[in-house]
Amino acid sequence: MSSSLTAPPRDVAAHTLSQPRRSAQVWSVLAMAEVRWAALATALFLGGMVAQAAGAPSAVWWTLYLACYVTGGWEPALSGLQALRERTLDVDILMIVAAILAVTIGQVFDGALLVVIFSTSGALEAFVTRRTADSVRALLDLAPERACRVGTDGDEEVVETAALAVGDIVVVRPGERVGADGEVVEGLSDVDQASITGEPLPVTKGVGDEVFAGSLNGTGALRIAVNREATDSVVARIVAMVEEASETKAKTQLFIEKVEQRYSIGVVVATLALFFIPLALGHAFEPTLLRAMTFMIVASPCAVVLATMPPLLSTIANAGRHGVLVKSAVALERFREVDLVAFDKTGTLTLGTPRVAEVEVLDLGAISTETLLSFAAAAERPSEHPLASAVVAAAQERGVAIPHATDFSSTPGRGVTATVEGRHVWVGSPAILDEVAGRRDVGDARLLVSELEEVGRTAVVVVVDHSPAGVLGLADQVRPGAREAVAAFTELTGRTPVLLTGDNERAARRLAEEVGITDVRAGLLPDEKVEAVRTLQEQGRRVMLVGDGVNDAPAMAAAELGVAMGRHGSDLALETADAVVVRDELGTLPKVIGLSRRAHGLVKANLAFAATVITVLVLWDILWVLPLPLGVAGHEGSTMVVGLNGLRLLRRAAWARADRGLRT
Structure with missing residues (x-):
């Protein structure tokens, strides 16, 4: 039974979202077909020009031009005929008629040029545009297909997550994804819920804490009481919000598209x-x-x-x-209308990876800064936790030697212990200070922790031989150029950007202060980000939201313009966005x-x-x-x-x- 849990076949969402996936694939094929036809039409047109300029027989270049008509004009002609069948008249049919009339009066070059221009612009539009409704397929990788449910008799059974009901108890083992929204009733573990809330680091979850479907469990085992139906989970609501907002935005057209039918009818x-x-x-x-x-x-x-x-x-x-990949001319038009920019925090204004910002030693006479960092890095090196990687990286960057550690052990929510150079080293959250209460330096350690957390740092306590030795302050790294980008947006729009993040208030305000943002809205879930965007819109603002995660996608779809970070952006964010910053350089926006x-x-x-x-x-x-x-x-x-x-x-x-x- 456990083997089924460690290697689930596919996600349950695949059963309900397979149609959007197929639709996206068909759309991509059609888009590429348009590009190929437009390229062929252009090649034939250029060939006709060369033949005509070289004095070739008229039959040669006429044939090339007419072939250009066929390859570049069949799709607009078909589109125009379909419009006529629906009793509408658009510019497609008018352009084709004009091109044909040009041939009848001997102006075959002019008609071919018209066909090339029209087919090329249509192909470029098709190439850079994707239907944002299809972007929900990225959610296939979030919620698992199956979960381990505990029966009333205590036996475990593997069931479809769609079959889970409110009140069911499910077991989530280390390394598995949570199958349903619920509340922890037993166990302790670090849960990575960045895909839902955008928090850069795993969050310790214990009895009474809420967890979300699609979040990734760490090293501990959890028992979770389901408190929402699958159709009402946070992931399901993200799907619904993206689809609803995308349908609303899809009605937007270029000005020329709005008047083309009336103009075409008038000309005819x-x-x-x-x-x-x-x-x-x-x-x-x-x-x-x-x-x-x-x-x-x-x-x-x-x-x-x-x-x-x-x-x-x-x-x-x-x-x-x-x-910067702008997906359509409509999206480009929206860029000029932007008068307020809203940023996600983690992975957008920051790099999304923690770094050691401060190394504070409690008693420099007893232990040096380098020794404290080397002990912490040695104990953390066997761990897979993101904070452990940051501590090891800090030691390496500062040229501090990392000794070999033995007797390594890890406790979810508490930290790691190891023996380093004959000394017992414990590195973990500030909660471990409760275990060494009564020691002389505990009060000083708590004060350091408080000071670091007050400025938005994540505090990591280092205990050596059962006595607090120091505290490390970790912070997410500000993205290079973020402050300059914020200043440029302020200059262009006349308004300072807004920070919308799922991270905690202190970390958000620390980051905002560093980059020059004053309006901070922290601790937001995906639907709360959407509400924040809509509130700004009700105030008359045209909002551009820049983000990178699944949790940003609904707000990106709701905003006038959604922009995704390209290098580490989630599939859903990349597909929902109207534009993508391919190299993550905010200064280009x-x-x-x-x-x-x-x-x-x-x-x-x-x-x-x-x-x-x-x-x-x-x-x-x-x-x-x-x-x-x-x-x-x-x-x-x-x-x-x-x-x-x-x-x-x-x-x-x-x-x-x-x-x-x-x-x-």
């Missing part, structure tokens, strides 16, 4: 009117058709599409080059905000120029007679101007000055 209606009304009045067929075709070409939104997408896609590419604002300004300038050219050409064609070659030249010329203007944001110089003088 106007084209038909320009064709049928003159015919009804007795005008000749061919000149009337040519005028209507000219109108559709000059009124087609090529320049409008290029006014919008190249600046946004150039910005996305520039940000990607500097380590203010630049993306600045670059997004510059892109928005460029889009507005492009739209104004494109709209002016289209208006002039359309009025010319309606009020007078616009020669087709002149109409095509004006239309394509404006298209190229706004396209090249948008590509300016690809330059390194654009990134270098992205966040200068852009305070809201």
Whole structure:
């Protein structure tokens, strides 16, 4: 029976979440297919250009251009036809009709260019976008599929975690994941619940303490009374919150997408009117058709599409080059709207790994700082606890020799003991001072512990030969550049960022003081982080939340913009986020905000120029007679101007000055 527990086959969530996993895989395949078709269309277009410039027979480059039409235009054409079937009209069908009309008047190059532009922008969007609803599949690795339930007769049986009921008693052995939310009724252990609360270190859990499904048990055995149904566990609520918030955000569209249907309908209606009304009045067929075709070409939104997408896609590419993956143009638009930044603590503003910040010796005459650290490191070296690794690393960094330890033993929630150079060494939590009560230095040790904890340190007591010898102060390491990033965000948004963390109040405030944050909200569970974000939104703030863990995902989905740390971010956070800081460099985010604002300004300038050219050409064609070659030249010329203007944001110089003088 124990073997089943130590090697469970799969997680129970796989039964209920397998469909999102398959959906995500299909979506990825489709996205890559779009990229391949767009790449082929571009290659055929470039081949046609080379053949035409080299003076090859017209049949050669015409064939290449027409092949470009097929490979790059079939998907927009299919999308447009599906829209027509649903009695809507979008820009896809309008662009395809415009491209076909360009062929009928001999402008095959212009039509092929239009197809390449359209298919490439669509492929890039598909490549960088993932449906955030599919991100719940990352939770498959949290809750185990089975648990060991204790029956009324005391016998143990392995059951599906979904079958656990409130009041059931389950046994969680060392190294296993907790199968259900509940309360410890027997045992003592260190439980790693970072995936739920974001706390950087395992938390000692004893009788009466609450534990969460998906948290990882340490070295002790626990008996837990289930106090929530599987469908109401913290993990299940995270799934629900991510899905709900993601569905709400998915309704957001680019401005151009909001107006494209009305614009397309207007162009089609106007084209038909320009064709049928003159015919009804007795005008000749061919000149009337040519005028209507000219109108559709000059009124087609090529320049409008290029006014919008190249600046946004150039910005996305520039940000990607500097380590920030922005998943869509919609997400990039949200960057410019951000007026308040909220940070998670552990793994975001900090590295998520503890370090020894202080080594305090109680009696320097009896033992030196180096000796205290060497004894502590020797005793901790056999341990797998994160604090043990930090103590050993501190000794190594300071060049302190670590002697060999014997008689090692570990007690959950208390610490480790060992014999080092013939002396009995005990390293553990401040609770071990109760075991040496009455010793001369216990009061001094308690005072040191209090002082360290007051400034947000985790205190570790070192007892040598049953007498307190010193206290180590451990702290999470502040991420390099965090303070500078906070200052940059303050300058860009006009507001100091907010800290939202599941860690304790003292540790949170210590970190906030180091990086320059004044608004601290600590001890938050995932649903409380969501509530904090919504409270800020109700105050009129547009929030960007930067985090890395499963516990951050619901709040990231609820915020206007969610950003995940790439190197150590959980799968759920990475998939839920609108953007990912690939190299965990927080200093890149203010630049993306600045670059997004510059892109928005460029889009507005492009739209104004494109709209002016289209208006002039359309009025010319309606009020007078616009020669087709002149109409095509004006239309394509404006298209190229706004396209090249948008590509300016690809330059390194654009990134270098992205966040200068852009305070809201």
